[in-house]
Amino acid sequence: MVQYVFTPWRDRRELLAVRSQFYPEKNLHHQPNSGPLLRDGSEQQQQQQQAVARVSMWMHRGACPHLVESTALLTAALLSDDEGESGSAQASRGYAVRAAYSAAFSRFVTGLLDSHQDKQRKMSMYDVAKSVGLPATFVELRHQATHEQLPSLTRLRAAARKALDWIWDYYWKHLTLPPAEGDIRGGGDTAGSEHDKEERRCREVVMRYLEAGEADSGLEEEIMSFDEAVVLTTLGSISETTRDTSLLRRALAFSRAIMERGRDPDRMDDDEVSADERLPKDIERVRAELGKAWEEMREMEEAAKGPDLMEAVDSEVEMAEDTPGWTLYEEETWTPKPIGVV
Template identity: 60%
Template sequence: MVQYVFTPWRNRRELLAVRGQFYPEHSHSRPISNTYRYHGGGGGGGGSTAPEAGNGEEEGHEKQKAVARVSMWMHRGGCPHLVESTALLTAAMLSDDGAVVPRVEDQRRRDGSDGMGSARASKGYAVRAAYSAAFSRFVTGLLDSHQDKQRKMSMYDVAKSVGLPATFVELRHQATHEQLPSLTRLRAAAKKALDWIWEYYWRQLEDLPRADGEGSGGGAYTGDGMDHGPSQEERKCRELLVGYLEIAEGDETVKGEIKRFDAALVLTTLGSISESTRDVALLRRAVAFEREILEGERGPDQMVEDECLAEERLPNDVEAMRTELDKAWEEVKKAEDVKKGQEPMEQVDVEVDMMEEKPGWALYEGDVWVPKPIGVI
């Protein structure tokens, strides 16, 4: 039976695009903005360009878009805890002026134009509170989801079982029950937490390549850029198939390029795509295309021959099944008859044995019953 998994994102590519916005350092191979805009992801103007490596301002804008999109996913429901934690920690870092635009603060200190020390102090306290809330929610939600309901474990034991550093649990305890940690310590902990979430969750998501073509925005987003295919031919076949199934269905030119590959390779790649995707529409197109290839390989004459052979085998199979069913029914009836013939004898034997072995109440056969004192034989 098919089990459907409901997610707040429309497809896997949208999730990977958000991953690229949160972690631009791990998506150096493709521009983030174009990939995100290609899939209809909201949140940005149509004329924005892809952020270059080292461009902190553009990366900050992309992270703000990712935080807004995760906020929308939270309203939809079903958003994983680590995705929410990534957005909360990133939002805390974006709200920290010292982490985003340190040069502006340095310039203000040099010029002496910022004389409102109390306002700066209150803002720093608010940033510390934002860091503490995001970090505490990340640690508490993660460990609670791995808690054993039958046998309660400490947070340190649960953290050890999932590979979470013990310092995270200590910092969470301090932020919750003691004085808020320093801003320096919270900034470093937030960066380490994002790195840990990347290794534990985001890095495990398999990249889905897409065929290059018109409107592709410079190519497919490939995340870490790793080579997932055993050969160049298989990678090319997979890219064409995914592009055909997602954006170019019905394009005879793309279909002709796909048919140049070996049919076995195409069928194997289609099976791999069907197993890895969670998009119902993509799965339906993959199955239909696979059926089309199989029917094309057999040809009209082979299909007619297969149908004739199936019709010839059908009566024989039905007769064999009927014969087996008749034999089984006869054996069942024989077993029931034997059981009916043995049941009365078994019951009588049981009653006789019970009367012989166990004493019970019986009618006294003498004329007068004389009671005997206890202990008299």
């Protein structure tokens, strides 16, 4: 069965384009010790601002990795920190800039360590940081920014740059294009576009074949000209998206025939007939399994409530023994008394 991975970006190229905007000085050869330099020109700052805006859009879409968001937050804090200001303007913005650094850095450290926390056995932040290779000074700075007085602006600036370097080494530099998609710097779009065109052509031919309802030797030969993996992927996608029962049966039968290397029309007809015969049995089996699961769930609920019910019954029996209740007395031993008389 085809499994999908949902990402906020359209393809890997878009993600790598954002990486090149965040780290313009780091080329594809991954030069070491070249942290992000945010004050080299207005063009570089504009590219980084565009990258921050794009990541903000990805966050609204959902499923954005934490380290991508942390890169955007730390870069935004560096961009908002204008070191050239002086006097009252710098003093008035000092607390705001320190708060922006602290929030971005704390979110980066906390989110990263929480994602690696062992749910079965609680570990300290220092132990988790050691397991992922995060410096202990990051954990200390996060604790100070969260629970104590805000760190100095000089310390926060240096920590933000070190954090961006660490994120590059831990996450960004390991991202590469698939071999079929070529190089992001240009000249590699041909292979990817040809692959996409082949998938679209294969889907069109397969849909015509399945909608025809009868074996068409011409369409079948055209389908066999495509790569087997592409055909199976296309059939799996059609099986998961279609609502037509007959189309679904033919797609499943065709997939099974390809995997069994039996692609002749007679074999296809036999597969469709066997699928029609098995469908009612499969439905009944699913219903039986659902009924059995429902009964087991009810038994588990009754078993969970069993001790409480038994305690209630015992208490009722004890109360009945302690109080007189209704009892048949013999006439010679029973003396009536007016109500209220002791």
